[in-house]
Amino acid sequence: MAPPQRPGPGRRLHAHRQEAEASFLNTGRILEECYLQGGVDQEERSKTELKISTALSRLYQRQRRPLEALAQCERSLQLLGDRGDPGETCSVYRDMAAIEESRGSLDRAVEHLTKAHAIAVSQSPGGLDRAHIAHKLAVVHSSAAGPRHNESAALYFEESLDVYRDAAGTQDPTFLTAQDDYCRFLLIDGQMERCVEVQKASLAPKRYVFGEWSAEVADSIQLIGGVQMTQGLIRPAHRTLRKCLEIQNIIFGPQHKKTKATQKTVDMLARAPEVVNRQLRRSTAVS
Structure with missing residues (x-):
């Protein structure tokens, strides 16, 4: 009798991700029960729910389930509300942009990145987060068709390079990477x-x-x-x-x-x- 075959790496990874999803969902149910029984307060409940929704969103991204990942991001934004941490809100918008970009929805990706960019500018005008987001906006715009996108790409490339130059210096790998991306855009733009x-x-x-x-x-x-x-x-x-x-x-x-x-x-x-x-x-x- 032939020995039973062991599942391949792909099947094992799929099983692990299913287990992770079940674990996160079960944690959410337990959290809700604890809240209803007075075991945790509203603030602790919201913080834990945010961690769960963030983890589920990234898990769904890895599983190539973009709509479910986006739904968890929307849930995270609801939990953060108007008084949420700006850095966490910015991170959620960046996740949403990455999901939309993977779906080929470049206009939606730009929309989310623009919101993240506005937060980064208001929180730290000369910070690396602003440079990273401006760089990403430039790359997404340069991938889209049309003169409007080309103009925006050029502006965001220049912004990212200026901020990288001031915050990290011209010898920093992030600056050099953005510079190379800018050159590829210039080449395509003639x-x-x-x-x-x-x-x-x-x-x-x-x-x-x-x-x-x-x-x-x-x-x-x-x-x-x-x-x-x-x-x-x-x-x-x-x-x-x-x-x-x-x-x-x-x-x-x-x-x-x-x-x-x-x-x-x-x-x-x-x-x-x-x-x-x-x-x-x-x-x-x-x-």
Whole structure:
């Protein structure tokens, strides 16, 4: 007789999440009984209910049950009310935005993030929460279609970078990440020269934070080279991408897919007349 098969990791995880949901719901029922019997007061009841609704919302998010997750967020907002902690209210709106974004409801995500942003600005105008939310608003706006979203994305990117710069400094990874996202937006928006300008400015802090031979530096150099190639600047692009290839060979190795792709581009550029003629002139000058 064959031994019984053990459930796979996916089934075990599903079972654990079902147990967690049942546990949270049961805790809520016990809490209500205690409240009715005078075991806990209204304030303690509300605090515990808030913890349960927050936990259930995040559990439902992991289970990909967005409508139920949103319902728990709405419950959390009711419990917080007008006198709730602003930081907790802000956190709920951010959770709701993440749920709506995962559903593809970008306008609803923007709506929730805008509410969170207003709270962050009122509570700590120069704080990192404001920078984080402005950065997220910029990314969501840049993912949506239409000139209105592009204008908003640009404004929120600039705001997030300004606050990150003042609160954390230009060498902080959060600033550099936001800067990279801003560059991707500029690229999509057709602002290539501005994109290259920002990327070139980011190289020195990235070398300081991540090191000369790092993926972050290689990615920036590759982006600059790609823009140069798009603009028809073949010789500068060849020179830039050779530097990128040098770094990728060291950190990834020659067989990595990124290295191979860059090598292919460098080889293609090396056959361009501008590059060939330049190399011939240099060879003639040396001889």
